[in-house]
Amino acid sequence: MILKGLTWLVVLQLLGSVINLSVLPALPGPIIGMVLLFVLLLLRRGIPEPLEKTAALLLQYLPLLLIVPAAGIMTSGDALLSELPAIAAGLVLSLVVTVPFCGWLMQVLIKRADRHEEDQA
Amino acid sequence: MSEIDWRSVWSMTLDHPLFSVALTLIAFQLALALYRRSGWLVLQPVMVGMLLVVGTLYLCDIDYASYQADASMIAVLVGPATVALAVPLYRHLRRIQQLFWPIVITLVSGGIIGVVLTLLIARALGADLTVLMSLSPKAATMPIAMLVAEQLGGLASLAAVFVMLTGVIGTALGPLLLGWAGVNHPAARGLSYGINAHAIGTARALEEGDECGAFAALGMSLLGILIALFLPLALG
Numbered sequence: 001m002i003l004k005g006l007t008w009l010v011v012l013q014l015l016g017s018v019i020n021l022s023v024l025p026a027l028p029g030p031i032i033g034m035v036l037l038f039v040l041l042l043l044r045r046g047i048p049e050p051l052e053k054t055a056a057l058l059l060q061y062l063p064l065l066l067i068v069p070a071a072g073i074m075t076s077g078d079a080l081l082s083e084l085p086a087i088a089a090g091l092v093l094s095l096v097v098t099v100p101f102c103g104w105l106m107q108v109l110i111k112r113a114d115r116h117e118e119d120q121a
Numbered sequence: 122m123s124e125i126d127w128r129s130v131w132s133m134t135l136d137h138p139l140f141s142v143a144l145t146l147i148a149f150q151l152a153l154a155l156y157r158r159s160g161w162l163v164l165q166p167v168m169v170g171m172l173l174v175v176g177t178l179y180l181c182d183i184d185y186a187s188y189q190a191d192a193s194m195i196a197v198l199v200g201p202a203t204v205a206l207a208v209p210l211y212r213h214l215r216r217i218q219q220l221f222w223p224i225v226i227t228l229v230s231g232g233i234i235g236v237v238l239t240l241l242i243a244r245a246l247g248a249d250l251t252v253l254m255s256l257s258p259k260a261a262t263m264p265i266a267m268l269v270a271e272q273l274g275g276l277a278s279l280a281a282v283f284v285m286l287t288g289v290i291g292t293a294l295g296p297l298l299l300g301w302a303g304v305n306h307p308a309a310r311g312l313s314y315g316i317n318a319h320a321i322g323t324a325r326a327l328e329e330g331d332e333c334g335a336f337a338a339l340g341m342s343l344l345g346i347l348i349a350l351f352l353p354l355a356l357g
Contacts, residue, residue: 009201016204028268030203031349037207038346047208055205058198063166064149066263068196070171072278074178074185080279083248090243090256091283094235095291095317100302102231102340103313107306109223117219 005054291318315340
């Protein structure tokens with residue numbers, strides 16, 4: 001079960017990586033693989049069980065898998081520390097704007113959609 | 122029988138390729154246990170696990186390149202896991218019916234404003250290009266942000282740290298900021314959590330309720346794919 005799902009994911013990643021190398025250098029291989037899988041699911045109109053199980057398992061342990069690349073901060077920690085004020089300001093100030101903005105915009109658009117529906121009814 | 126030379130046994134242990142694998146597995150489980158017991162969002166398992174690994178490597182005087190080579194049998198699964206993100210994306214997309222346009226408009230405008238503001242502020246304060254390119258995909262979920270950052274000439278590890286910081290800060294400030302803006306519709310709150318604080322925000326949104334959590338997961342998935350597809354084309 002898991003093996004069958006994993007085979008699908010690996011083949012799609014391989015396909016994505018070949019597309020990345022040959023015709024679409026702007027997008028990383030695994031991301032092209034993700035788009036391919038998404039299109040396949042749309043065409044199939046459903047998620048096959050082996051794929052669903054494997055995806056759930058892999059995504060559950062995603063934090064474990066990501067520890068390895070994240071530990072690369074060992075070699076770039078200096079860049080992080082020397083530019084910390086600029087980074088912190090960029091992160092915090094943009095969040096202070098976008099968090100309320102996204103919530104407000106969505107709320108306005110939902111209310112407008114509801115009104116539109118009532119008018120039609 | 123000759124006496125065992127503990128020193129050489131110890132260095133054989135450190136040099137063995139499985140040392141890096143065991144270290145990663147143990148660090149993750151310790152980090153996960155700490156996260157579950159404390160319930161603190163700040164103690165994200167990736168962050169704490171990464172710090173445990175880095176600390177151990179420093180103490181044992183192992184460089185990152187050899188750790189990375191030995192732990193590659195764990196990291197090789199990051200690719201298939203990234204492909205697997207299409208499964209939750211598909212599941213969430215089925216849920217959108219009448220709210221399609223409000224979601225798309227909010228996602229695109231929120232996503233663009235977030236990237237542009239972050240880059241402008243950080244650049245005005247003197248951040249260099251590598252840091253900027255690692256900052257730009259920070260609102261995406263971690264595997265996507267790491268791939269996109271590398272694609273743009275940034276560093277995957279820096280991007281991972283920025284993703285964590287964004288998630289933790291966005292989730293910590295979220296309730297306060299949404300309250301000030303008078304946002305009380307659960308779908309609107311959820312979407313904002315998902316767009317701005319990805320998986321960490323989604324965990325918080327689920328605590329507010331099912332509808333809020335579902336929209337957060339939807340916002341996170343859709344913004345991830347938007348950043349994955351359009352950021353490399355826009356900035357590359």
